Amino acid sequence: MQxxxxxxxxxxxxxxxxxVPAINADPGFRLVAVATQGKPCAGVENFHSLSELLEHGPExxxxxxxxxxxxxxxxxxQALAAGKHVLVEKPPCATLGEAMALxxxxxxxxxxxxxxxxxxxxxxxxxxxxxxxxRTLQSVRIDWKEDVCKWHPGQTWIWQPxxxxxFDPGINAxxxxxxxxxxxxxxxxxxxxxxxxxxxxxxxxxxxSDASRLDVQAEFDFDHGHDELWSIEIRCAEGVLxxxxxxxxxxxxxxxxxxxxxxxxTAVYRHFRQLIxxxxxxxxxxxxxxxxxxxxxxxxVAVEPFYDPAR
Amino acid sequence: MQxxxxxxxxxxxxxxxxxVPAINADPGFRLVAVATQGKPCAGVENFHSLSELLEHGPExxxxxxxxxxxxxxxxxxQALAAGKHVLVEKPPCATLGEAMALxxxxxxxxxxxxxxxxxxxxxxxxxxxxxxxxRTLQSVRIDWKEDVCKWHPGQTWIWQPxxxxxFDPGINAxxxxxxxxxxxxxxxxxxxxxxxxxxxxxxxxxxxSDASRLDVQAEFDFDHGHDELWSIEIRCAEGVLxxxxxxxxxxxxxxxxxxxxxxxxTAVYRHFRQLIxxxxxxxxxxxxxxxxxxxxxxxxVAVEPFYDPAR
Numbered sequence: 001m002q003x004x005x006x007x008x009x010x011x012x013x014x015x016x017x018x019x020v021p022a023i024n025a026d027p028g029f030r031l032v033a034v035a036t037q038g039k040p041c042a043g044v045e046n047f048h049s050l051s052e053l054l055e056h057g058p059e060x061x062x063x064x065x066x067x068x069x070x071x072x073x074x075x076x077x078q079a080l081a082a083g084k085h086v087l088v089e090k091p092p093c094a095t096l097g098e099a100m101a102l103x104x105x106x107x108x109x110x111x112x113x114x115x116x117x118x119x120x121x122x123x124x125x126x127x128x129x130x131x132x133x134x135r136t137l138q139s140v141r142i143d144w145k146e147d148v149c150k151w152h153p154g155q156t157w158i159w160q161p162x163x164x165x166x167f168d169p170g171i172n173a174x175x176x177x178x179x180x181x182x183x184x185x186x187x188x189x190x191x192x193x194x195x196x197x198x199x200x201x202x203x204x205x206x207x208x209s210d211a212s213r214l215d216v217q218a219e220f221d222f223d224h225g226h227d228e229l230w231s232i233e234i235r236c237a238e239g240v241l242x243x244x245x246x247x248x249x250x251x252x253x254x255x256x257x258x259x260x261x262x263x264x265x266t267a268v269y270r271h272f273r274q275l276i277x278x279x280x281x282x283x284x285x286x287x288x289x290x291x292x293x294x295x296x297x298x299x300x301v302a303v304e305p306f307y308d309p310a311r
Numbered sequence: 312m313q314x315x316x317x318x319x320x321x322x323x324x325x326x327x328x329x330x331v332p333a334i335n336a337d338p339g340f341r342l343v344a345v346a347t348q349g350k351p352c353a354g355v356e357n358f359h360s361l362s363e364l365l366e367h368g369p370e371x372x373x374x375x376x377x378x379x380x381x382x383x384x385x386x387x388x389q390a391l392a393a394g395k396h397v398l399v400e401k402p403p404c405a406t407l408g409e410a411m412a413l414x415x416x417x418x419x420x421x422x423x424x425x426x427x428x429x430x431x432x433x434x435x436x437x438x439x440x441x442x443x444x445x446r447t448l449q450s451v452r453i454d455w456k457e458d459v460c461k462w463h464p465g466q467t468w469i470w471q472p473x474x475x476x477x478f479d480p481g482i483n484a485x486x487x488x489x490x491x492x493x494x495x496x497x498x499x500x501x502x503x504x505x506x507x508x509x510x511x512x513x514x515x516x517x518x519x520s521d522a523s524r525l526d527v528q529a530e531f532d533f534d535h536g537h538d539e540l541w542s543i544e545i546r547c548a549e550g551v552l553x554x555x556x557x558x559x560x561x562x563x564x565x566x567x568x569x570x571x572x573x574x575x576x577t578a579v580y581r582h583f584r585q586l587i588x589x590x591x592x593x594x595x596x597x598x599x600x601x602x603x604x605x606x607x608x609x610x611x612v613a614v615e616p617f618y619d620p621a622r
Contacts, residue, residue, distance in 0.1 A: 073497070095607060095608055096407065096603060097600055100495075100600070101495060161501075161608055161609060161611075184411075184412060186412070199611060286408075289411070290408065291607070292604065293407055293603065300510060
């Protein structure tokens, strides 16, 4: 079978660090063109825009989108209208409305779309799903606490309207939990702690539940310089499952478990390849919907101003 | 044909003023039971809860929900699980996640569900749709400006987390506009003006567009004592359509048009009856989704505190 000819839009940090290495390691794909306004990608044809790529570039079957979510909607629409399969980095769009429209458009065009919630492919996730499948869940506790100055130096957009603030990492936790649980989650209440000089929360507490009234609590903190942690603990009648390091490590009742050795983005592209083969899509809105609902019903508490030392 | 046996949950102001008169005027329905914790409804059996109604009440085919959106989700789920058709007052739920889950559950149960965006049944709306169908739209301007102290005296919940603030009336405008336009709308940006002592906006400006880049602007104001107005003006290549008084009045190029004489809730129940007859549903999420996306991407500006004179 011929490899899938792939174009990539937005050759920034995540594309350079994760997407391109994963694509190049997968014989099922061949990266043939990149659209970017920054530094070009070596070894392929580079274009200044998606339009130019589609018009003057080599033929592509699929396009991966690594641009920021603001402004991505029109680009993905354009690719779908051209009949291309699409892989869309998280979060898929700036609003839920845009994401829902892409789901419909992909269905109408009969192409494959993947909303790539990359944390769902962390090494421990599938083993955790397997273990949970036959257990009786009692409660879920998420702690996602990191230092924004280390991970997002100088990225002011994260604090502006439409920026996710602490939900930028937090949505990764939500994407994992919604993958682990069989039923959808609902936001019951949320507290968003917003620095006086910002629009987006630097910390948040979210209370969620499912139709069976499962108690799910999340604590997000973006100003957590010491002992960063990205953990999800699920208490079951039969024992306690814990994911650490964003899903890389899995333990059951404190005993470390054997997990997958495949990298997140390697697994993302394998999944995308299978979707294209099956003419299927995987466009789960749930993580974005939980964030939007947290902003919708959340109470806001003003906290002290945040100054990025990188600026 | 036998009339549809109807139960009603939440016998508050909207039920007393609108629902029950409309139900009683429609020979296709017979109101047989009410669940309420307040004053009972004359002429029918009254119960303290939906559970009691379902367990001990007369057989019902359908249930209308007039309780506040907070807490409504579990009740509607219960009715759907019991195989009842449901009519749900606006907004259908407290969050988008809950509303989406109800849509799925109604589909699975194969019953009829109606999210009753009552303003869509205002007298001028269908005539406006007819006129617009063959026109080329250029821009849409919404002005929804009223005095909260007059319409919601003492209703503190409107200002609390999850309360819609000025979007409580504003969602009516959004429900009309999304009924008039052929394509879905997306929130591009929003400014939410939130009183210092409240959680929800007292005024808002929203910029929206559709896939054809139609320019749609909304101005919501909830602290507008003088010259209240609820108007939607749609500029077309062929002329200007204007709805006033929340859709009750329609004019084209300044000339008043003949409109329907049917009341909003009479039309709501006629529609519900037809849906039940057709085994169909009408569960449009779009107005709620536009509000959630406005909260999601909107910038917040603190404005002076709001004190309700009724408290």
